[in-house]
Amino acid sequence: VIHYPYLSLRRSVEKWSFYWKGPSLIQASYDAAHGKPFILDAPGRRHTLVSTKQHIKDLDNAPKDVLSLQAAAKIMLQPKYTMHSFNWPDKKGLDGAPLTRTLRAFLRHDLGRILPKTRVRNEILLRNMVEESQGRPSISHVFHTLVASTHSLAFFSDDLVNDTEFMDAALDFIFRVIYIAEPLNLLPEFLQPMIGTLVGWMCPSQKVMFDKVRALAQIRLDEREQASRGIKGPEHRDCLQWVIEQTHKLRPWSADKVDPWSAERVTHEMIALWFGAMHSVTSTLNYVIQDLCLHSEYVTPLRMELESAAFKAFEATGEGLPLLESFIKESQRMNPLDLVGTRRLALKPFTFSGGHQVNAGEWVCTPLTPMLKDSAKWAQPNEFNGFRHVSSEILDSLKDRHVYGSIQAERPLPITDIREWQTWGTGKMACPGRFYASAMMKQILGLIITDYDCTMENVNQNRNFSWRTVYIPTTPCITLKQRAH
Structure with a gap:
């Protein structure tokens, strides 16, 4: 009895220390x-972390109403307050999953049409930002601007990319989601509605974005209704249109609710997609450009690849450029955006192979960072080897081949292959937009590598800081100098 207050206080301190000691706690437990x-506790959350192939397979095969990605993301992002009252269901696919097919099939197969268009626009935007800043632009702003421009063209064609009010709000929206959601997750649950509503009201960018996209979605729905009566309208090839078309094809075996989506429902889906596609891609690009500055020996072979016929083949398909792909993949391995991956919230009790039990309300995930630097899988896991993920034939063809270390496997898997790569998620619930995201990153990096020499000041500064289970990249000072061709 005497020791109970002390023990209770100690347990509370240990739980709260997870917020700033997450990396060391997860690594030690792994x-x-x-x-x-293994289990790690944080305030209000108990995490079970699994890392073997069998346990990850168990996680992937669990019913959606038992281990839920949707429910986990809903708690983390607080969309009711950050995405203009979006209250998505805990169970994925309740009213269909048109976005998954849109990203995995339609957008992926349309990259050959999209990429030449985004390259021309982004080349102009990049040149203007470099000239206006006299070669010292905020690299974070550069990547956010180029990625937002690419998303706008891919998601909404030309309808919103030149709307300054929308583009400004769409950029601000990314930061507001994080700034609102994270503090809300620290509050007691009973305070979240009051504080969330107040803070959300004070951040108008989500409303501006919602209103703009909703108006466009309604126009598209009206055009579709007119087309059903024989009145032809303009043809659209973008994510917004593909999502709308897919919601009109829902069937009882694919969704519990089969009614076509309203303009509001389509809009909520699109702004949630916007956040996910912006945050992960811009953070990855931030790390890659730093690695390029720190490992300048890779610049020459990357330029040779980008200036060869391989780039034209890539732009026609969205696939290829194995040297650049390997460099990006190694940067992802060395600088993961999360300490953990494949988050799920248990809606019902679940038992893994071997008998480990997870109770309802607890979290399940994989220890992403330790897995990516495990010496049992990776040779010299803490060393950056930018061409680790290419084939031996490609590596042997390079001049000064000895400079670039050894390969990881004789037949390396592409960056979008998820069988041995947890950065995109796991199995059936892996990121369906990874093919588009990979192509976009290659194109944006290609513009910088071919046209500019990059140098970074203060190369010894911390590249990120951790909070809870997330790594947040710092913004380095990088100079971009136009190359003389």
């Missing part, structure tokens, strides 16, 4: 577990 599931 090392001690030797492949077994």
Whole structure:
């Protein structure tokens, strides 16, 4: 009895320390577990972390109403307050999953039409930003601007990319989601509605974005209704239109609710997509450009690849450029955006192979960062090897081949292959937009590598800081100098 207050206080301090000691706690627990599931507690959350192939397969095969990605993301992002009252269901696919097919099939197969268009626009935007800043632009702003321009063309064609009010709000929206959601997750649940409503009202960018996209969605729905009566309208090839078309094809075996989506429902889906596609891609690009500055020996072979016929083949398909792809993949391995991956919230009790049990309300995930730097899988795991993920034939063809280390496997998997790569998620619920995201990153980096020499000041500065289970990249000072062709 005497020791109870002390023990209770100690447990509380240990839980709260997870917020700033997450990396060391997860790494130590991973090392001690030797492949077994292990548990870490944070305020209000208990995490079970699994890392073996069998346990990850268990996680992937769990019913959607038992282990839910939707429910986990809903708590993390607080969309009711950050995405203009979007209250998405805990179970994925309740009213269909048209976005998954849109990204995995339609957008992926349309990259050959989209990429030449985005390259021309982004080349002009990049040149203007470099000239206006006299070669010292904010690299974070550069990437956010180029990625937002690419998204706007891919998601909405030309309808919103030249709307300054929309583009400004869409850029601000990304930061507001994080600034609102994270503090809300620290509050007691009973305070979240009051504080969330107040803070959301004070951040108008989500409303501006919602109103603009909703108006466009309604126009598209009206055009579709007119076309059904024989009145032809303009043809659209973008994500917004593909989502609308897919919601009109819902069937009882693919969704619990089969009614076509309203303009409001379509809009909520699109702005949630916007956040996910912006945050992960811009953060990855931030790390890659830093790695390029820190490892300048890779610049010459990357330029040779980008200036060869391989680039034309890439732009026609969205696939290829193995050297650049390997460099990006190695940067992802060395600088993961999250300490953990494949987050799920248990809506019902679940038992893994081997008997480990997870109770309803607890979280399940994989220890992403330790897995990406595990010496049992990776040779010299803490060393950056930009061409680790190419084939031996490609590596042997390079001049000064000895400079670039050794390959990881004789037949390396592409960056979008998720069988041995957790950065995109796991199995059936892996990111369906990874093919588009990969192509976009290659194109944006290609513009910088071919046209500019990059140098970074203060190369010894911290490249990120951690909060809870997330790594947040710092913004380095990078100079871009126009190359003389």
